[in-house]
Amino acid sequence: MRLKNKVVLITGAGSGIGRSTAFLFASEGAAVIVNDLDEAKGRETVETIKELGGSGLFLQADVTSPESVDAMVKAAIAEYGVIDVLFNNAGISGVGALHEISPEQWDKVMNVNIRGVYLPSKYVVPHMMERKSGSIINMSSCIAEMGLARRASYSATKGAVLALTKSMQVDYAAYNIRVNALLPGTIFTPFVEQYLQTSYDDPAAAIASLKTRQLSGDTGKPEDVAHAALFLASDESKFMMGSPLYIDGGVVFG
Numbered sequence: 001m002r003l004k005n006k007v008v009l010i011t012g013a014g015s016g017i018g019r020s021t022a023f024l025f026a027s028e029g030a031a032v033i034v035n036d037l038d039e040a041k042g043r044e045t046v047e048t049i050k051e052l053g054g055s056g057l058f059l060q061a062d063v064t065s066p067e068s069v070d071a072m073v074k075a076a077i078a079e080y081g082v083i084d085v086l087f088n089n090a091g092i093s094g095v096g097a098l099h100e101i102s103p104e105q106w107d108k109v110m111n112v113n114i115r116g117v118y119l120p121s122k123y124v125v126p127h128m129m130e131r132k133s134g135s136i137i138n139m140s141s142c143i144a145e146m147g148l149a150r151r152a153s154y155s156a157t158k159g160a161v162l163a164l165t166k167s168m169q170v171d172y173a174a175y176n177i178r179v180n181a182l183l184p185g186t187i188f189t190p191f192v193e194q195y196l197q198t199s200y201d202d203p204a205a206a207i208a209s210l211k212t213r214q215l216s217g218d219t220g221k222p223e224d225v226a227h228a229a230l231f232l233a234s235d236e237s238k239f240m241m242g243s244p245l246y247i248d249g250g251v252v253f254g
């Protein structure tokens with residue numbers, strides 16, 4: 001078991017990549033703290049973990065709210081005493097060229113996707129510093145490295161997450177805290193489904209075009225990203241610091 005006796009906190013684990021990662025981490029022996037804004041979805045993740053014989057706890061919090069995140073981290077520490085791994089996964093999509101979107105739409109994406117990495121890290125890092133141990137995984141995207149049409153706000157957040165990852169790594173390396181980023185390509189989740197339904201007149205044609213853009217010829221699955229997250233969470237990646245890890249079917253370099 002690669003995460004035996006480890007405590008991990010995954011934000012946005014009520015769906016998609018976060019949920020899949022929660023299942024995998026639990027099957028590798030971790031106690032998984034499942035965070036989500038959506039209580040029903042978060043609880044469902046924990047129920048499944050328990051049905052599969054794993055250990056999980058749901059903590060609702062809005063990753064954009066300092067009070068909410070502070071309370072979540074306090075509750076996690078009260079329950080387990082430590083957080084070994086933080087996976088900053090929660091995120092939302094943003095569609096539109098910048099002249100098409102309102103300042104409110106821009107701020108919403110910035111808030112969830114960047115403030116939502118800053119705040120959980122801000123409250124978890126002091127505990128990791130004290131123990132001189134920790135692994136933080138930040139969810140970026142391959143979009144940070146390539147121009148895609150009408151994704152202005154979303155691209156900006158994922159580029160910022162990558163830069164923040166490197167900055168965090170420099171600040172916390174002396175405390176034996178590793179900070180790395182995941183850069184997935186198109187992974188078929190409710191997030192992508194919603195984006196396709198709301199952004200294209202012909203979602204089926206859009207899916208076909210997404211598939212051909214990846215060298216793999218297909219979109220990825222949440223489990224593909226979960227396995228990369230497992231590597232970054234475990235000691236097997238101990239020589240990876242501030243690194244971007246691509247799980248993109250070759251879309252960036254193809």
Ligand code: NAD
Pocket residue numbers: 011012013014015016017018035036037038041061062063064089090091092093112116139140141142183184185186187188189190191192
């Ligand atoms: P998803 O929509 O299936 O899951 C995201 C979860 O985050 C949801 O359960 C949602 O309730 C939760 N969430 C949203 N706002 C929150 C908040 N304020 N506080 C707490 N939880 C909140 O999406 P997904 O596809 O699994 O995406 C997960 C992450 O992966 C996101 O950061 C996304 O940007 C990133 N990503 C996804 C893809 C992809 O193709 N699916 C590609 C690259 C990066």
